[in-house]
Amino acid sequence: MNQKIPFGTFMSQLYETNATLDFYCDFEKIHRNVSDIAISLNTLNYLIGKEDIEKAVDQLWERDKKVFDNLDILIATRKRDRKMFLLEDKSAKPISELFKTKSGVVKFLNETGLTKLLQDREIKNLVDYVFGIETGLDSNARKNRSGHVMENWVNDIFLSHKIPCEKEVRSERFPSVKAVLGNDIKRFDFVVQTKNCTYLIEVNFYSDGGSKPSEVARAYTELSPKINEISGYKFVWITDGQGWRGVGSFREAYKAIPYIYNLTTISQFLDLLKSEL
Numbered sequence: 001m002n003q004k005i006p007f008g009t010f011m012s013q014l015y016e017t018n019a020t021l022d023f024y025c026d027f028e029k030i031h032r033n034v035s036d037i038a039i040s041l042n043t044l045n046y047l048i049g050k051e052d053i054e055k056a057v058d059q060l061w062e063r064d065k066k067v068f069d070n071l072d073i074l075i076a077t078r079k080r081d082r083k084m085f086l087l088e089d090k091s092a093k094p095i096s097e098l099f100k101t102k103s104g105v106v107k108f109l110n111e112t113g114l115t116k117l118l119q120d121r122e123i124k125n126l127v128d129y130v131f132g133i134e135t136g137l138d139s140n141a142r143k144n145r146s147g148h149v150m151e152n153w154v155n156d157i158f159l160s161h162k163i164p165c166e167k168e169v170r171s172e173r174f175p176s177v178k179a180v181l182g183n184d185i186k187r188f189d190f191v192v193q194t195k196n197c198t199y200l201i202e203v204n205f206y207s208d209g210g211s212k213p214s215e216v217a218r219a220y221t222e223l224s225p226k227i228n229e230i231s232g233y234k235f236v237w238i239t240d241g242q243g244w245r246g247v248g249s250f251r252e253a254y255k256a257i258p259y260i261y262n263l264t265t266i267s268q269f270l271d272l273l274k275s276e277l
Contacts, residue, residue, distance in 0.1 A: 005265060007254050013264040015240050018149050018205050030134040034127060040067040041126040048123060053115045054106050061102045068099045074126070075112050076133050150205035151189055153263065154238055158190070161270050163277070165201075166191045174198070177233060180226050194276035199259075200227055201236040206243030217249040224257040234259055238266055 004010075034041075043060065044067055050056040060067055070079075072095050077083040084092040098104035109115040116122075123129050151167075158165045171177045171186040177200070190201040202220065206213045220237050227235035236259040244250045254260060261269050 003268070004254075004258070004260065007251060010254065010260075010262060010265065011245065013262055014242050014244060015205075015263060016242055017207050018153065018241065019207070020149075025135055025138055027135075030131065030138055033134050034131050037070045037073070037130070038127055040070055041130055043067045044071075044126050047109075047118050048126075049119065049121050051119060053109055053118065057102055057105050057109070061105070065102075068105050071099055071105065071108060072096060073130055073133060074114055076137060150238075150240065151203050154190065154201075154203045154266070157266060157270070158192070161274070163192060163270065163273050169200075171200075174233070176230050177227065180230055186223070192273055194273060196232075196276045198233050199236050199273070200233060201238060203238045205239065206241040208243045209245065209247050210243070213243050213247050214249045217247060217253040221249070221253045221256045224259075228258065236261070236269065238262070238269070 043064065046060060047053060047056050057068075072079060072083065075095075077095060079094075079096045083095050085095055087093055095108070098108045109118070155165070155167065157163075167190055169188050169191040171181055171184075171188065177186075188200045189203045190199075192199045192201065204216065220235075224235040224237070227233050235257070237253075237257055238261045240262045259269070
């Protein structure tokens with residue numbers, strides 16, 4: 001039977017962060033995003049310093065109206081986000097709809113405040129400006145990157161200890177697990193199969209608290225007994241991060257989930273796996 005350390009000890013071991021300096025911005029992705037629309041942005045540079053924005057828009061429209069397709073990035077939104085704006089009658093309309101007409105483009109520039117910025121040359125170059133916006137938007141992806149960093153850490157740990165594992169395995173792969181979960185299709189971060197057991201492993205890291213870790217803790221509290229009641233299967237949760245402090249549902253999860261480890265206690269799990277390989 002797996003032996004867990006006291007909850008207080010577990011919490012005292014949590015890492016402050018799993019971020020290295022290359023974590024904060026994915027400049028390769030930022031560069032790709034900007035490069036994809038750089039020609040349009042360079043064309044739109046024509047608007048900078050123009051007193052008569054409507055006339056300048058008209059001139060660009062007649063030349064190539066597609067250059068306005070990505071105007072929404074100038075206010076840090078994207079068409080795929082389906083951002084809306086409110087009309088006078090209180091109905092809503094997608095921002096991207098404005099870019100289908102010259103008058104819509106002028107309305108967008110005027111009412112967002114971009115017209116004044118362009119006229120006053122507060123924006124010197126739209127390519128550089130959008131690079132800054134993309135850098136800001138990329139910060140929103142840090143939580144997802146944090147999870148991927150943790151997965152990579154755990155993968156490296158398994159490799160260094162010669163623990164054979166599979167990554168991103170769907171629950172449908174195992175008929176008995178599928179039978180228990182029903183229509184709830186689950187993708188496990190790792191699966192390790194030993195002579196005694198198949199371990200279905202979830203991995204995450206939370207630097208900050210909030211609703212997401214609370215939801216995860218409750219979900220795994222429900223999932224663990226369903227998996228563990230299947231002969232030959234165990235649910236394992238490897239998690240870390242100061243974000244767990246103050247998350248009440250995590251204390252309950254720690255009580256309910258037999259196989260739960262952090263980056264310090266993962267050595268216990270490794271010993272268990274090695275004894276069964």
